[in-house]
Structures are given as structure tokens and as C-alpha cells.
Amino acid sequence: MSEDEVPTAFGPNSPTWPSRLAELATEEPTPRRRELRRLADATRRVLHTMVMNGADADTLAAAADALEAVADDLQHHAQPSQSIYEGFGEAATSGNPHGFFDHSPMLGVANPIAPPIVLRGVDERTMEGTATFGPAYEGPPGCVHGGYIAAAFDEVLGAVQSLSGQPGMTGTLVVRYRSPTPLHEPLRFTGRFEGVEGRKILTTGTLHAGDRLCAESEGTFISVDFDRMAELRSRRAEQQARRDDQT
Numbered sequence: 001m002s003e004d005e006v007p008t009a010f011g012p013n014s015p016t017w018p019s020r021l022a023e024l025a026t027e028e029p030t031p032r033r034r035e036l037r038r039l040a041d042a043t044r045r046v047l048h049t050m051v052m053n054g055a056d057a058d059t060l061a062a063a064a065d066a067l068e069a070v071a072d073d074l075q076h077h078a079q080p081s082q083s084i085y086e087g088f089g090e091a092a093t094s095g096n097p098h099g100f101f102d103h104s105p106m107l108g109v110a111n112p113i114a115p116p117i118v119l120r121g122v123d124e125r126t127m128e129g130t131a132t133f134g135p136a137y138e139g140p141p142g143c144v145h146g147g148y149i150a151a152a153f154d155e156v157l158g159a160v161q162s163l164s165g166q167p168g169m170t171g172t173l174v175v176r177y178r179s180p181t182p183l184h185e186p187l188r189f190t191g192r193f194e195g196v197e198g199r200k201i202l203t204t205g206t207l208h209a210g211d212r213l214c215a216e217s218e219g220t221f222i223s224v225d226f227d228r229m230a231e232l233r234s235r236r237a238e239q240q241a242r243r244d245d246q247t
Helices: 017-024 029-052 057-075 088-094 098-103 146-164 226-246
Strands: 118-121 126-131 169-176 187-197 200-209 212-223
Touching: 029 098, 029 146, 126 146, 146 187, 146 200, 146 212
Parallel strands: none
Antiparallel strands: 118 126, 126 187, 169 212, 187 200, 200 212
16 A cells, blocks of 8 residues: 555545544543542552552551452442453444453553553544553663563554554564663653555554654464454354353
8 A cells, every 4th residue: 555545534524543632632521530540540540549558557458458348349230341441443333442441451541551652643644642651660770671661652553543444453572672761851752654465464662752763562362253253253142142041
């Protein structure tokens, strides 16, 4: 695919990921989604303070008791993951990305292990993500662990590859670390859809702290049949329901 060839899904009357992201940024969340995000923010604070905490044993015991009580209460409302979450590819083709952006491990505002990364569309081939990584992501002193950087690239480029109009799953991800990536500082990920070769969707990305290049990445994604995946997911749900009936 040449630089001037843009997938037909990007006609002026067709929804694109950049336009959907813009809508999500201004959309008022439902009361439930609002409280999910608030709960995630509070849990995220716990995760970060735990790795830089000097509390005494009694304080830690009281905190553990409180969290165990919350966990026990929430456990009563647990659901199979497929009932609340859809992968990026399915979300890209369904027109409803809320599940992904709430629960993704890197983008999910309702997932406490996510930084989270905030995505925006730049144009029909490019997306940017911004994030600030806290203490829970520390690798070298004062720096983000390289594994989290790779995971972030996988997520950002996973979003960008959906711009192909035929989204897929990660085939190959290459990360080149150029300089230390700092904690506690705003970071900028840029991902670009480069083209399609058969079932392969090609993407590239960069990570900057200010003007400094911290890392570069290349991702190859393999287009998959999401109708088939939906069928397998439905079958798995039926099998789970049968197991639940037998218990």
C-alpha cells in the first residue's frame, strides 16, 4: 500500500478510530462507569504507595483488613471476563470501544494496573498516547521498567493497526531502547499505520520524554477473522454455563 492509498473504511461518512476516540473524550460516562473509574483510581493509588511505603505493621494490617473486606464484597459480583471486555479488534469492528478503554491493562481507566495511557487520533494513519508512569512501574532507579514500555507499545500499535480496516493480533513486536524512560514525567507515544502486506499489518512507533527519544518500535499484526473469534467466544461461554450448572 502506498503512502497515498488510504483504506476505504476512511471515507468521509465512515467512523474511524480517531473520530471514536474524540467522541469518547467528550462523552459523559454512565454512573456505573464513573464509579468504576473512581474505584480504579483509588486502587491505583494503593498500588503506587505500596512500593514506596514506610508504614508500621499495625497500619499495614489495618489496610490489609480493609482491602480484604472490599475484595470479598466485590467477589460476589464477579463475572466472566468476556461478558464485560472485548479485545481491540472486536471493539474496532463493533463500534463500541467502551469495554476496551475501561478494562485494557494499559489504556483502561477502570483497570488499576493501567497507567493509564490516553489515546487520541492525529490523522487517518497516526495516533498519539500520553501517560505518566508511577512508582509501581519502576525498573532501573527512577526509570520505567522496559517490559512496561514494550507492553505500552503493543497497546498503542494495537490501536494504530486498527486503522487498517482489517485489525488483527500481534505477530511481532520489536522495541529499541534509546535512552532511559523517566518515571513521574509526561511521556508521549506516537504510533503510525504504515501499510498492509497480505494479512500483515505494519506499524511503527516512538516514545519521547519531552524532546528526548526514549524508545522506538516496529509492530507486525496478523489480520484475523473476528467472526470466527466471536463464534469461539460464544462457544466458550456456553461451555462455562454448562460447568456452572453442574456445580
